Amino acid sequence: MTPDAWADVTGVVTAGGRSSRFGSDKALVTWQGRTLLACACAPLEAAAGRLIIAPEGRYHMPGWRVTPDTRPGEGPLAALEAALHAAPDGWVAFTGVDLPCLTRAYWETLLAARVPGMLGVQALDGLRRPQPLAALYHTSLRAHVTALLDAGERRLRFAVPAGQVHHVTGLDPALLRNVNTPADLPGAR
Numbered sequence: 001m002t003p004d005a006w007a008d009v010t011g012v013v014t015a016g017g018r019s020s021r022f023g024s025d026k027a028l029v030t031w032q033g034r035t036l037l038a039c040a041c042a043p044l045e046a047a048a049g050r051l052i053i054a055p056e057g058r059y060h061m062p063g064w065r066v067t068p069d070t071r072p073g074e075g076p077l078a079a080l081e082a083a084l085h086a087a088p089d090g091w092v093a094f095t096g097v098d099l100p101c102l103t104r105a106y107w108e109t110l111l112a113a114r115v116p117g118m119l120g121v122q123a124l125d126g127l128r129r130p131q132p133l134a135a136l137y138h139t140s141l142r143a144h145v146t147a148l149l150d151a152g153e154r155r156l157r158f159a160v161p162a163g164q165v166h167h168v169t170g171l172d173p174a175l176l177r178n179v180n181t182p183a184d185l186p187g188a189r
């Protein structure tokens with residue numbers, strides 16, 4: 001895939017969660033020699049813009065700008081809203097610190113699957129469940145996401161209106177390994 005595929009893409013890692021199930025800030029946990037934050041950022045390094053959604057000053061990652069939540073503590077849908085407003089018009093490749101196994105190839109598969117007129121691209125896992133925390137969102141979703149939040153919605157899976165998201169199948173489910181507790185870290189005993 002040419003670097004042009006990333007030209008209108010802002011890579012976003014949301015990292016403002018409480019990590020209550022993990023027991024300590026999971027963004028800063030070291031796994032295979034890197035923090036989980038670094039694991040999430042690395043596959044998105046080719047993006048034209050790079051944002052971490054978290055309180056200012058909490059994290060430092062070379063080449064990445066930390067942008068605070070506009071609705072702190074309101075969860076990933078609110079973090080997506082902050083990202084959509086901070087990013088220039090185009091696509092946001094949105095993920096969190098709890099998906100350390102994603103790869104550049106994963107993101108490039110989603111980028112190649114963009115469909116004109118559709119506003120989101122999401123992978124389906126092995127059980128055909130959409131993965132909204134490792135997905136592409138078009139910035140024209142700004143008003144829709146803000147309206148959802150204003151109406152009290154907090155579920156990220158509703159960020160894209162029905163029929164406007166393209167689903168990608170056939171990806172290795174191991175890429176989507178989700179870390180909520182120390183035991184979830186790949187290789188943990």
Ligand SMILES: Nc1nc2c(ncn2[C@@H]2O[C@H](COP(=O)(O)OP(=O)(O)OP(=O)(O)O)[C@@H](O)[C@H]2O)c(=O)[nH]1
Pocket residue numbers: 014015016017018019020021022053054069072073074075076078079095096097098180
């Ligand atoms: N910026 C921002 N990120 C969030 C917020 N809530 C969760 N996240 C991030 O979203 C991703 C998934 O978070 P979860 O594991 O569901 O929530 P968490 O608060 O980190 O963890 P728990 O307290 O165990 O639920 C992680 O990268 C979190 O840092 C929030 O309010 N703001």
